[in-house]
Amino acid sequence: MGYDFQSIEKKWQHTxxxxxxxxxxxxxxxxxxxxxxxxxxxxxxxHMGHLRNYSIGDMMTRFLWKRGFNVLHPIGFDAFGLPAENxxxxxxxxxxxxxxxxxxxxxxxxxxxxxSYDWRRRVETCNPDYYKWTQWIFLQFxxxxxxxxxxxxxxxxxxxxxxxxxxxxxxxxxxxxxxxxVVKRNLEQWFLKITDYAQELLDDLDNLxxxxxxxxxxxxxxxxxxxxxxxTFTEKSTGEIxxxxxxxxxxxxxxxxxxxxxxxxxxxxxxxxSPKGDEIRAFVQKCVTQSAIERTAVGGEKEGFxxxxxAVNPVTGESxxxxxxxxxxxxxxxxxxxxxxxxxxxxxxxxxxxxxxVKVVIQPHDESLDGVTMEHAFEDDGxxxxxxxxxxxPTAEAIPAMIEWGVEQGFCSRxxxxxxxxxxxxxxxxWGAPIPVxxxxxxxxxxxxxxxxxxxxxxxxxxxEGGKSPLTEDKEWLSVPCPKCGKPGxxxxxxxxxxxCSSWYFFRYCSAREDSAVFNxxxxxxxxxxxxxxxxxxxxxLHLIYARFFTKFFADLGLCNAREPFTNLLTQGMVIKDxxxxxxxLGNVVDPDEIINTYGADTAxxxxxFAAPPANDLDWSERGxxxxxxxxxxVWRLVEENIxxxxxxxxxxSLPMERLSxxxxxxxxxxxxxxxxxxxxxxxxxxxxxxxxxxxxELLNALSSFRPETDDESALFREGVDVLxxxxxxxxxxITEELWSLGGHKETLSKLPWPEVEPSALEMxxxxxxxxxxxxxxxxxxxxxxxxxxxxxxRVFALPSVQKRxxxxxxxxxxVVPDKLVNVVVKG
RNA sequence: GCCGGGGUGGCGGAAUGGUAGACGCAGCGGACUCAAAAUCCGCCGUGGGCGACCACGUGGGGGUUCGAGUCCCCCCCCCGGCACCA
Numbered sequence: 068m069g070y071d072f073q074s075i076e077k078k079w080q081h082t083x084x085x086x087x088x089x090x091x092x093x094x095x096x097x098x099x100x101x102x103x104x105x106x107x108x109x110x111x112x113x114h115m116g117h118l119r120n121y122s123i124g125d126m127m128t129r130f131l132w133k134r135g136f137n138v139l140h141p142i143g144f145d146a147f148g149l150p151a152e153n154x155x156x157x158x159x160x161x162x163x164x165x166x167x168x169x170x171x172x173x174x175x176x177x178x179x180x181x182x183s184y185d186w187r188r189r190v191e192t193c194n195p196d197y198y199k200w201t202q203w204i205f206l207q208f209x210x211x212x213x214x215x216x217x218x219x220x221x222x223x224x225x226x227x228x229x230x231x232x233x234x235x236x237x238x239x240x241x242x243x244x245x246x247x248x249v250v251k252r253n254l255e256q257w258f259l260k261i262t263d264y265a266q267e268l269l270d271d272l273d274n275l276x277x278x279x280x281x282x283x284x285x286x287x288x289x290x291x292x293x294x295x296x297x298x299t300f301t302e303k304s305t306g307e308i309x310x311x312x313x314x315x316x317x318x319x320x321x322x323x324x325x326x327x328x329x330x331x332x333x334x335x336x337x338x339x340x341s342p343k344g345d346e347i348r349a350f351v352q353k354c355v356t357q358s359a360i361e362r363t364a365v366g367g368e369k370e371g372f373x374x375x376x377x378a379v380n381p382v383t384g385e386s387x388x389x390x391x392x393x394x395x396x397x398x399x400x401x402x403x404x405x406x407x408x409x410x411x412x413x414x415x416x417x418x419x420x421x422x423x424x425v426k427v428v429i430q431p432h433d434e435s436l437d438g439v440t441m442e443h444a445f446e447d448d449g450x451x452x453x454x455x456x457x458x459x460x461p462t463a464e465a466i467p468a469m470i471e472w473g474v475e476q477g478f479c480s481r482x483x484x485x486x487x488x489x490x491x492x493x494x495x496x497x498w499g500a501p502i503p504v505x506x507x508x509x510x511x512x513x514x515x516x517x518x519x520x521x522x523x524x525x526x527x528x529x530x531x532e533g534g535k536s537p538l539t540e541d542k543e544w545l546s547v548p549c550p551k552c553g554k555p556g557x558x559x560x561x562x563x564x565x566x567x568c569s570s571w572y573f574f575r576y577c578s579a580r581e582d583s584a585v586f587n588x589x590x591x592x593x594x595x596x597x598x599x600x601x602x603x604x605x606x607x608x609l610h611l612i613y614a615r616f617f618t619k620f621f622a623d624l625g626l627c628n629a630r631e632p633f634t635n636l637l638t639q640g641m642v643i644k645d646x647x648x649x650x651x652x653l654g655n656v657v658d659p660d661e662i663i664n665t666y667g668a669d670t671a672x673x674x675x676x677f678a679a680p681p682a683n684d685l686d687w688s689e690r691g692x693x694x695x696x697x698x699x700x701x702v703w704r705l706v707e708e709n710i711x712x713x714x715x716x717x718x719x720x721s722l723p724m725e726r727l728s729x730x731x732x733x734x735x736x737x738x739x740x741x742x743x744x745x746x747x748x749x750x751x752x753x754x755x756x757x758x759x760x761x762x763x764x765e766l767l768n769a770l771s772s773f774r775p776e777t778d779d780e781s782a783l784f785r786e787g788v789d790v791l792x793x794x795x796x797x798x799x800x801x802i803t804e805e806l807w808s809l810g811g812h813k814e815t816l817s818k819l820p821w822p823e824v825e826p827s828a829l830e831m832x833x834x835x836x837x838x839x840x841x842x843x844x845x846x847x848x849x850x851x852x853x854x855x856x857x858x859x860x861x862r863v864f865a866l867p868s869v870q871k872r873x874x875x876x877x878x879x880x881x882x883v884v885p886d887k888l889v890n891v892v893v894k895g
Numbered sequence: 896g897c898c899g900g901g902g903u904g905g906c907g908g909a910a911u912g913g914u915a916g917a918c919g920c921a922g923c924g925g926a927c928u929c930a931a932a933a934u935c936c937g938c939c940g941u942g943g944g945c946g947a948c949c950a951c952g953u954g955g956g957g958g959u960u961c962g963a964g965u966c967c968c969c970c971c972c973c974c975g976g977c978a979c980c981a
Contacts, residue, residue: 069933281975284899288977295981313981326981367979394979404981413979486980607976677919678907682900684974686907690920698919704934758909761918768918837914842962844914882961888913892961 072667089183100136105602109169129797133821141576143190188579192568198500199521277635291486312400317465321428324406329354330397381478415444499562507549600633640684669799721786740828
């Protein structure tokens with residue numbers, strides 16, 4: 068029978084809650100630490116991913132309290148979102164009720180894990196007290212001109228019945244939430260101008276040494292900066308200006324066509340002017356109906372159409388044909404490109420298909436290209452040719468020289484383009500924060516005055532089958548007088564992307580009950596930035612970019628000093644079972660409740676932290692869980708079986724190393740203190756929690772076999788048990804608290820300082836020295852620690868086994884590393 | 896294609912350029928037991944040898960070094976991101 072974790076865990080959870088053990092208040096006199104895990108969506112119950120995330124965060128929090136920090140460790144719920152609406156339809160329960168029930172249930176689950184949250188700070192993004200401020204933030208964006216409406220081809224998920232931001236289209240054109248293929252629709256929508264911050268979002272990644280390279284690289288790719296020039300062409304018959312963007316300005320002499328996106332504004336004009344207008348329209352129609360995936364797939368069939376119009380190359384004066392091409396994207400650069408088939412593979416394929424000339428303007432170093440016969444484009448650097456005064460320049464010099472010349476001549480300008488697009492934040496859904504604007508026939512778009520916030524969601528809505536937003540059907544809710552002129556107006560029926568709600572919650576935690584402002588600036592400045600953020604890597608280009616954007620915006624509003632929200636980021640791996648991510652559809656889920664009910668929260672936490680380093684995927688193993696449980700039972704027995712002995716030396720100090728002479732006592736003393744040293748380093752510096760646990764298992768093994776006989780030995784044994792419990796406490800808080808109090812201690816272990824290393828206890832009495840011959844281990848021998856190089860070599864050479872090996876060989880060289888090894892290099 | 900992260904026993908995983916495989920899981924042998932469970936003790940990379948030992952071994956190939964899982968170069972494979980972005 069194992070120990071009675073059920074009653075122990077309940078007991079200590081009550082104690083921590085009733086005593087407010089982990090409540091934290093801003094205190095400028097104390098050094099702070101803000102430890103945060105990504106808050107959960109209240110889907111109904113915690114899953115293993117949550118259990119892992121919160122086990123890591125809780126362990127770190129408890130460790131940091133012990134290390135003397137004032138630790139803010141809050142939790143809340145990312146409570147708006149589509150699943151609530153789907154559940155409403157499925158179970159005929161209002162989204163509101165479903166969500167709040169889930170929040171209460173999951174709160175209980177988090178408490179059963181023994182998590183050390185400051186529960187006074189819990190936030191729920193669907194709470195009007197919270198989304199009032201989400202709306203307020205929107206209004207600040209609006210005031211600054213960073214929230215705007217535009218008509219654009221946008222991503223539409225036919226399953227979620229709403230638009231999506233670019234970041235939310237993943238896996239080659241699929242919805243991030245439901246994996247349905249995304250289609251394009253032309254709609255007028257609200258956007259946030261995240262592109263204004265593109266350069267800073269990119270640059271500041273260099274100031275985040277505490278972030279994994281993987282995540283920074285993903286964000287750099289996503290932001291996608293490219294430097295080049297904007298070049299102006301003139302259409303011959305109309306004089307229309309057509310602008311193109313290029314990163315290879317050095318290839319302008321090789322331009323043999325111009326290609327426009329089907330959506331390019333000049334296309335409409337050409338249709339009107341040209342006798343081929345109907346044909347052009349037909350071609351454009353064909354392109355537009357292609358799916359996003361077809362249009363953007365690498366190696367997809369390039370389709371073009373000669374418009375009959377032509378443009379003049381401003382550099383050469385040559386006339387080149389204008390085509391419309393399906394592979395040109397309207398929302399990147401200018402929506403038009405200069406075609407250089409000799410030096411761009413896409414242009415090359417296109418040119419060969421439509422018999423457009425290929426003009427070589429860069430020669431490689433090792434061969435000579437011929438535009439007529441070449442089989443693919445030459446895209447590498449080389450030597451410029453056929454380019455007038457620039458002939459002979461290597462690419463790296465040609466680009467800046469030619470741009471400079473183009474700028475002087477007035478037909479080009481330097482330009483930087485980003486792949487990052489503005490953030491589409493409208494959602495055609497009910498369960499989200501309403502966008503606080505009113506449409507008025509007289510005044511246009513009118514923001515709701517700040518003192519009228521929040522714009523409340525109607526509590527009861529009719530669920531509309533077919534996925535249409537219920538808000539569009541609620542005539543009473545929609546109709547509202549214009550805040551400006553008072554005439555009848557109409558509310559915005561779209562709600563905000565829930566990623567808006569989660570872009571600022573970590574600020575709200577700093578002063579969660581503040582009702583006069585979005586957050587208290589002083590408290591935010593005390594707590595922010597988050598010192599340690601923990602969550603899944605799937606948010607690399609979603610939440611983690613949005614949150615950085617919001618923080619920079621807040622800083623610009625003067626609301627906070629921090630320009631980056633998260634100083635250190637830990638992205639934990641997935642929980643795997645039978646070789647695949649745990650998921651309902653695969654049927655390989657393990658329910659956290661079941662594990663906690665069977666083995667206890669301490670066992671669950673310990674297994675999760677021991678089974679793999681946090682960034683790795685974690686292979687779930689029932690056997691491994693049993694192993695963790697076995698360890699805790701051994702710890703329990705160690706204390707229980709020695710309880711009288713431990714009490715008898717409660718007040719007897721453990722002797723310092725200098726006073727210990729017996730070898731087994733010296734060894735145990737050293738083990739106790741190297742354990743403190745190593746566990747501290749593993750948690751604080753390496754964030755290798757699995758090895759920290761391994762060290763504690765070793766300490767238990769040492770204590771189990773010690774068997775004290777004298778009072779001094781008992782006192783040493785007690786010291787070892789105390790250290791084991793104190794170091795294990797952040798991992799397994801309940802059992803360690805219980806054993807701590809069973810051992811006669813009065814204080815709450817959770818708030819006691821982390822044990823201190825006694826430096827003298829770390830000193831080694833003897834060391835095992837490895838004797839190598841030509842780099843191969845041949846002998847091992849114990850010597851007193853601290854021998855000089857000379858003495859160690861002398862004593863090694865005196866060993867009979869070494870003497871034997873030295874017979875008949877010539878010693879060429881000897882390398883001696885004190886306390887470590889002697890390598891004898893021999894010949895013959 | 897570009898960028899990032901990886902590749903170590905049967906498995907999860909350890910190793911400031913200095914004993915490869917800590918710790919755990921599984922397995923094997925033993926003790927206790929009428930028996931089982933639980934617990935405790937021992938063994939546990941591969942090949943060879945009765946043995947002391949010897950050879951091989953961290954994806955592959957080179958290199959630096961007295962010494963390389965670790966550093967450098969080339970290559971292979973797996974995972975992730977971006978990709979018709981001009």
